[in-house]
Amino acid sequence: MVATVKRKRIEILVDNPLVPKIVNYVKKVDISGWSVIKIASGGGRDGRWQQDEVSGAAAKSIVLLIANEEKAQRLTDALAPLLDSHSLLLTIANVEVVRGDRF
Amino acid sequence: MVATVKRKRIEILVDNPLVPKIVNYVKKVDISGWSVIKIASGGGRDGRWQQDEVSGAAAKSIVLLIANEEKAQRLTDALAPLLDSHSLLLTIANVEVVRGDRF
Amino acid sequence: MVATVKRKRIEILVDNPLVPKIVNYVKKVDISGWSVIKIASGGGRDGRWQQDEVSGAAAKSIVLLIANEEKAQRLTDALAPLLDSHSLLLTIANVEVVRGDRF
Amino acid sequence: MILDTLTSPVILFFILGFFAACIRSDLAIPEAFAKAMSIYLMAAIGLKGGVEVASTGFSVDLAAAAVSGVLLGFTLPILAFILLRSFAKLGAIDAGAVAAHYGSVSVVTFVTAIELLTATGLRPDGFMVGVMALMEIPAIITGLLLARAYSKRLKESEEADTEGGSNLMHEVLTNGSVILLLGAFIIGFIAGAEGFAPIEPLFSVGFKGVLCLFLLDMGLIAARRLLETRKITISLATLAIVLPIINGTIGTVVGTLIGLDPGSAAILGVLCASASYIAVPAAMRLALPQADPGIYLAMSLGITFPFNILFGISLFAAIAKFLG
């Protein structure tokens, strides 16, 4: 049986133009990496939207991160002031990472 | 330390043409928003498939939702009759949402 | 209230050219299906990267699987030797699957 | 004509795609590119059809072809339904869904037929584009009515799902390809030859080349569909060839009887023979989610489409010539 470690899986839903800003914070708290997934369409209080690259400013992505509890905490603390002004959606879940000591 | 609330993270794997139908149910149970992620390829009992927009009818997406337990329950109850006929795959996980009182 | 079962949600982050190899393992341990999500961009110890199909070899995907605990265990055992050499990132989370007895 | 067909680059690219998928090559056309090409092809044929009708004016032929097309769209699924239930033993839901596909039309088969027929001197009338657009929808209605009439399971679940009906009608009538075809047709008609001239280069220079690349993709898709399917029985495969032959022959005969020139009669045959794989599958996922996409896509894309491209078009051209 292979060893697993407990880590946090963080998802940050964010407007595409703001992804680099989020990544800067990720680096600051020294998380080892990140992955970006595009959202194709969605809806919320502002009505529904679809990806359209013509005016990509309204399109969104998810920044996906695996990190240990302490770094996860530091990241959420750092991002907290932006949550409202940048209308981010930040969720944290528990995952087991296989041989994941480097995260 | 920033405050978090416990919410449900719901993923519904569904054929693209049925996404608007699912979204209608989401609105009915008054969940605040939804995000759609495209699946690039996959496989199951019916063999493997790839996204191809020429005949997009067989392509699939994931509808991603963050909601409180009660709304999650209402949504799954509402969708239950469709699970088999529309071959949906519906999973629910626990997440912490940062400053997520509006969900 | 509709019935749910406890299952594992496995995410495997992998380079695109290796996806078919992973899928072979998935089939060997008899998991019923799989779904592939493209990663648009990311970064890690090797610097940041963006999807570009011109040289798609460096682009990555997530293989998403829902399986019961036993199959999840068999899959992770089977993949363990590849984790380092193929630099996979394998996470396992708990989910409730609605009417998911077939997984 | 068969030989001409099989050595035309358009068809050779289709064969290349089919072959590549059969040897499990990783050759792939990005989906956005395929979709772009299909939008381009639909805009181009719509425009050209409209420009042509603008110069010839509306005619009795046009009206006759349009009415026949719509009637054939409504009625052909009935025959298909009977054969699917009796010969292939399909349930009512799957039979209704498949029948809808065979009553509707395939835009790419149509475009390829136009090219091949024009190359052999059987140029069809421009208004046939409009007829095609009209033929996309009726079969969906017949297919659904048949499925509902003969399936008990469906009747019960319908009562629960009340909003379905109006949604579906809306979805079908506002279907993207119908809107684009008819819209481009009308734009071509309004603009006329003179207004069309400035934008013509894009739509004429690229047309045949784009069709080649598009058929390359269709070859890949058709073969992959066929290889991956686990739902095709021998009787279903047989029907996927017999149905286009029957429908196509009926269409060609009707076309000749209502006085169309041989090219247009052959095209009416091709439209009847072809099976939808865009508009109808999407409508069926919505309206008959219980029907198995594995069946209808494998039949229409995996068998009937290649059959029509490689043999059907030549067959109906021969019949039309013989009758005309």
Added chain:
Amino acid sequence: MILDTLTSPVILFFILGFFAACIRSDLAIPEAFAKAMSIYLMAAIGLKGGVEVASTGFSVDLAAAAVSGVLLGFTLPILAFILLRSFAKLGAIDAGAVAAHYGSVSVVTFVTAIELLTATGLRPDGFMVGVMALMEIPAIITGLLLARAYSKRLKESEEADTEGGSNLMHEVLTNGSVILLLGAFIIGFIAGAEGFAPIEPLFSVGFKGVLCLFLLDMGLIAARRLLETRKITISLATLAIVLPIINGTIGTVVGTLIGLDPGSAAILGVLCASASYIAVPAAMRLALPQADPGIYLAMSLGITFPFNILFGISLFAAIAKFLG
């Protein structure tokens, strides 16, 4: 000219897209295809502009147009800001963001105007492409300064977020569309007519046809934006029509005063009248994330863009002709 405009295929495709979205059709242009078309269009106009300047050389007109364009870009947002705050009661942050959009320019409106003006004999000078590229940025600066000057909330949060400023300046100056436009302009200038000849076919044959398909997509996007928005009040909608009329008239008058030919004066008017929906929204998400994208996108894409395409261009052409 209005009638010519409304029956040109380019415009008809825009109307088709708008109509399709209004009846909630699922017609969609893949985003990668739309982006590809916009890259093609920008490369094409950049190249053509550069080639033209290479043959005519730099002129006083060019310098005058460039300087006026930049000055207009800096000053027009002030008027917009005042009207948005007083008439539409917007907060300083939202008003600053919207004002930046109206001071900047829309590439597609520009390209469409070039086509329509050339077709009616009012061919603008090639260097106007360069002027357009220069006009993308100044309004962003004014808009941000206004928002900062008048919003207390912003002043406080600015102090926390220190890295913002330099990042933004970099983002704005290296904006993809600016680089592509100016880069293609310079390449056209270096290559000249002779060097351009081998690559010209792609960029001239396809141009108008691609513009049609692109405007089809813009129609879809504009209408969907308008239908989905919940943020547009009557006074905002009014301003989305009044602002382009005011700005466009100012631009056309300035163009005439500095001695541009009527075509170029009209284009300067169109540039002033048009509102950005690519560069500026992205900059605003970054620099003023508190501003509501629902407001500025609905105004610029949903109302001003269609207004300019359908009426504005003709209006400023008429003014320029009248003055010239």
Added chain:
Amino acid sequence: MILDTLTSPVILFFILGFFAACIRSDLAIPEAFAKAMSIYLMAAIGLKGGVEVASTGFSVDLAAAAVSGVLLGFTLPILAFILLRSFAKLGAIDAGAVAAHYGSVSVVTFVTAIELLTATGLRPDGFMVGVMALMEIPAIITGLLLARAYSKRLKESEEADTEGGSNLMHEVLTNGSVILLLGAFIIGFIAGAEGFAPIEPLFSVGFKGVLCLFLLDMGLIAARRLLETRKITISLATLAIVLPIINGTIGTVVGTLIGLDPGSAAILGVLCASASYIAVPAAMRLALPQADPGIYLAMSLGITFPFNILFGISLFAAIAKFLG
């Protein structure tokens, strides 16, 4: 010729892309569009090559070039491997992977070279397209054999992973770009000049323009790769320039010796000098996942590709002219 090269729009677009990435502009070509352009370019050169061979027939030159190309593909990686291990101190696995890249070929370098050589009167033979397709694969085999022969770690892990071998051979032989190039070549050959005529417009009108936009993207990709890498040492960077010079000179000399005209000899040199960044990286991820993509992509895409485009092609043309 260097100056001609550096002011040709094709190259200027490459430089524009490189520059935009260096100043960290967000300019980006959608990946689907880039892939579409590469499919278009490969189909076009395959078709043209096939049509040309159909009219000239098979010749001794063709056979000699094909045999030489394949032999060079098998042997050049050996030299590269030795240099990579001794001079750059790479481990056997990484050295094998990099060597495979340098023995294989880059389609875009080939296409660009064809354009530049033709423009300077050194038009290469049509059959060189076929030679290029044949040269994609052999180096992969040599590279893997070298890695296996010299790496202990690999030998052990191989024994565990049994299915690898046959999978890889299949993957490499059915590689999408090989199938498309050879397939289009055969289609061109079957169709001949006459059959090609109807589809020619798309493939000739757009060719050079598409190459411009494609090289814009390659510039972006090459520079980003170079900027992001953390794996390139000075000796690796040196080899990324020395290897193409050595390989290219060998290729040009061999081409001249077997009696090719100067244009074709130069192209053989370019093929030897160029390093793969599509087929081989994918094969290496599969067959040598332990090799570091950071090294081979940065060398082949980030350094060798720009070097060949800007200087290498001119260099081998000069050598071929001097020898021929």
